[in-house]
Amino acid sequence: MTEIMRTPLAACPACATGAAVAGTGDGAAEGRLMLSLPGIHCAGCISGVERGLKAVPGVREARVNLTLKRAAVEAAEDVTAADLVAALDRLGFEAHELDPGTISATDSDSTGRELLMRLAVAGFAMMNVMLLSVAVWSGAEDATRDLMHWISAMIALPAVAFSGQPFFRNALTALTARRLNMDVPISVAIVMAAGMSLYETAMSGEHAYFDAALALTFFLLAGRYLDYRTRAAARSAAQELAALEVPRATRLVDGREVVTPIAELSAGDLVRVRPGGRMPVDGVVETGTSEIDRALLTGESLPVFAGEGSTVSAGEVNLTGPLDVRVTARGADTRLHKIADLVALAESARTRYTSLADRAAVAYAPGVHLLALIAFAAWMIWSGDLRVSVNVAIATLIITCPCALGLAVPAVVTAASGRLFRRGVLLKSGTALERLAEVDTVVFDKTGTLTLGQPEMQGAADHARTDLAVAAGLASASAHPLAQALRRAAEAEGVAPAAIAGLREVPGYGVEGRWGDHPVRFGRAAWTGGADGPGTASFLRIGDRDPVRFDFTDALRPGAAEAVAALRAAGCRVMLISGDSAPAVEATAKALGIAIAESGALPKDKVARVQALEAEGHKVLMVGDGLNDTGALAAAHVSISPASALDAARVASDIVLLGRDLDALADCLTTARQARARIKENFTLSALYNVIAVPIALAGLATPLIAALAMSASSITVSLNALRLR
Amino acid sequence: MDILSYLIPISLLLGGAGLAAFFWALRTRQFDDPDGDAQRILRTDYDDAPKQD
Incomplete structure (x- = not known):
């Protein structure tokens, strides 16, 4: 039992392969940038965007994908996504940076293509064997039946050997590690169905389950392929934050500027920070006056004056004048680093969510195999015929096949994420919808989330x-x-x-x-x-x-008022927690009709607040964009960030809004609730099929025709039910 | 029933040809961007940098 529960992230209870299809992230090659283009829709847009991108110096290649509304750009190392976004903005195209690692897998990568190919082979073989089986079902006898069975075997055996590999491979790895995962029983069912059918064929038997073995492979592969498409490579937001640290600083030695790695600086050194540069260290301003933008760290919307004696923190941006800063802390001692530690802590403490599919699998898997074993034992005692007993046990295994269960969640998630994608919402996690559906409290950040930060x-x-x-x-x-x-x-x-x-x-x-x-x-x-x-x-x-x-x-961000109103109408408690000053926060809260607003919250206050709410039993949706929100995003039950958010914040959140508007937020919640309802309906449907089919199988009345009917009908019902979401 | 010995291989061959065509389409990345490909053909400017594999 515990072994089953430990298998990670299975959207299909029968396919808890975990690492089998972990994202390879091969799109993240150096110099390759991804932009999301929520506004493009025609041939003119493609030409405009590609021409505009190629006009940027350093860009070697730009290719728009209209289906995914994305552009892949190959450029020199020094070209940043911000340059490209600005260039497109001038042409009137809205664009946002997307890091290739956070995007869920698409057809263009090899793992997905391989799965699709196996699926195609299984589908092709299944259809052919089904057609041949029609002859058997309609009463072929003797030599004709044997001929049909032999041809079926010739098609089915290589097809199963090829298409079933993902299951076999995982089952083997699990067994060699002396563990048990869901692929073991699947492999057993497929191999036994094929092997038993071959034996029956050789003995000129009546029933061969080649079509069932193939259908099992096909439907399970379909579920796994859909599951794979909604899964993104897991990355750590804390690591992204660490990347914000500036690796080198300009140190002043006797009035000369020396570029020094941060590690070689020590407290008391003097460093110069030019306008537009990011603070490499924590320190006190020694000479110079400027304004610094600390929105990322604190959420303050306006630049702060910095003169002699002002304290500055690593990660803040110097805006107008050069500053000479006396170092007080560097590297692991800076405030920025402490925030990164906070995020790492929140990430590790995030309660592991057990998905609906996992919960179903835990209840389902042992029951089915126990049932098959009991059927075998009972028939063995009652009839004493090994061949008949094995046949009944296999029929039970096949009829209770988890295909419908395997499709129940991935089909719904795929339909829902397709619908949300058209609304400009990118789902990064397969279980995000389930978790979103449970939310009863929504916590917003102000700067950059409810407002544009501009x-x-x-x-x-x-x-x-x-x-x-x-x-x-x-x-x-x-x-x-x-x-x-x-x-x-x-x-x-x-x-x-x-x-x-x-x-x-x-x-x-x-x-x-x-x-x-x-x-x-x-x-x-x-x-x-x-x-x-x-x-x-x-x-x-x-x-x-x-x-x-x-x-x-x-x-205010467009759609913010509508989103807040809709969330409240949906029965959620809406809160605003910001690091900004009280008047600014209150003004925003009043404009949007948010009753609960807290200002001056430090990053760790935000995390603590979210964790306190979770501890009270609330399910919190955190919507935020900045460095100061990243910890809270990681700590919340589910989190959403706008496309303009900091990399680390986007990594920490489960859902990314691709457009400028916030009004898709309410639609997210409704879709999530509908999706959860559909998933539960699907479980009920497949359970219902089993309730009808299992007694037939136990009684030894199951024929390959009944098995094929039950399997296909339940899988198709479940998929159609999922499609109602579109 | 002799006809079966012709028909079954023929049907398998035809199906196999379809499967091979699907493999070819998949390998040449024709499913990467169906909407984009449909729109690109309508552009007036010549695509002098068509997508390579």
Whole structure:
């Protein structure tokens, strides 16, 4: 029993092969990037995307797959997915990075193709043998029947030997390791059915089960192939986080810059971080002023001022000016590394979910084999005829065949993931739907999940056009998110930026220059003489006039309000836990109608909160995107991240939303609940077939015709029931 | 029943030919992107970099 329960991730109880078809991940070759393109739909899009990608320097080859809505790009090492996404964005195509390892297997890889080929052989042989069997069923006798049986044997034996290999191989590995897995009984059933039929044929017997042996192989292979397609290679989010660490730092030795590996730095060293660079270490700013983006670590939506004495953490991004940082911690001692440890802990503590299929297998497998054994023993005692007893036992094994059970889950998951894929949702785990269906609490992150993590200017129309023009002129000199938001707003209003002379960015404060005769400044309140109030604002001062205030908010992600409303309507408790400041979190919560909101949560607080909810017996769905959410994503019962999320967050989550919209979220939940209902129906259906067929087999009345009918009918019923999901 | 000795081999041969054709299609990756292939033929620009195996 315990051995059966330990077999990993079996969507088909009879096919708990575990490692047999583990993802090979051969698509992850170096320099190969994958993009998901949720918006493409026609020949024009294919041409546009491929031409646009090839125009990017360094790209050697770009190929769009319209069926999967993906593009595979082969490029030089230094080309990043972000460059390609930006290039496509300029052309008007929405694109997101997909790492090849997280994508579930497709037809293009060899393991899947091999399974498909075995399936084709089994299907071909099954149909031919079935046709030959029709002659036997309709009453062929003597030499004709023997001829049909011999031809069937000639087709069936090589076909079984070829197609059954995945089962045989797994059974053999299990047996040599002195374990028992579900492939052992399957192999026994197939081999015994074929062997017994060959013996019967040689003895000119009446019943040969060649068609049943093949049908068993075919249906089980079908289930396994579907199962394989929904399975992705397992990877560790903690390892992805470690990859965020910058391997080298620019160290300052007597005023000279020396590029040094992180391992050779020690506390007290001085390192220089250029604008746009990621902090390699934890430290204190010694000289320089800038702004740093710590959204990934803390969830704060806006850049933070960094000047002399500010503390910075590894992983944060330096935005505007160069900073010289005195190292306080490096490598394993940094905050970033501590978060990675937290994630690793959450991953290992994640309660192993026993799938519905595994639970069914545990109840089903021993029962069937006990039944066959009892049938054999009883007939042996009653009739004393070995041949008859073995025949009855084999008929029992075949009739209770787990094919319908083997198809019950993979067929539903395939139909559901197809439907969700069309809505822009990528399922990464086969059991994600089952787990999602159990959810009663939804925890959202704010920055980057409910909001776009990108500020947007408010009330652009209320400002004087000259103010806007001057501000836009100044803003064009800066890469600061607020400056860029203002420029976009001005553009949307149709205001051309004014010509500003002597533009100069003052890191950490803003931009200044001359507009005609007036000195002009655009930036922080303190620097421009503006009054700092609640909310996010930048100020413009022209000459000696009073500063003009520009307000910004973090734009909500499209569909966020609908998603929250639909989740609440579906009976879920919705919570917002963010690392951002209280006013920003409350504003978002109010806008979306979320009653429970917590702000200022550190990554470990998020994990603790999610774990506490789980401990109370709630099933938590975590929706998040950042480094600070990764631990919580790993700790939750099931997790979803948007395509714009950090690699590690996408790795930690079970489901990835491919589009910008969040409204697919509610559809996910409904589909998951429907899928679970279908899976349970399928189990009931196949159990029902067994209830009818088993007494017939035990009574010794089963003929190959009845076996074939029961097997095909139950498998087809189960598959059709699954297809109702589409 | 002599006809069987012709018909059965013929039916097996025909079925086998179908199976071989399926194998060939699978090996030459014709099932990788059915929608894309259907659309690509409608493009006006010449595909000078057709997908290689």
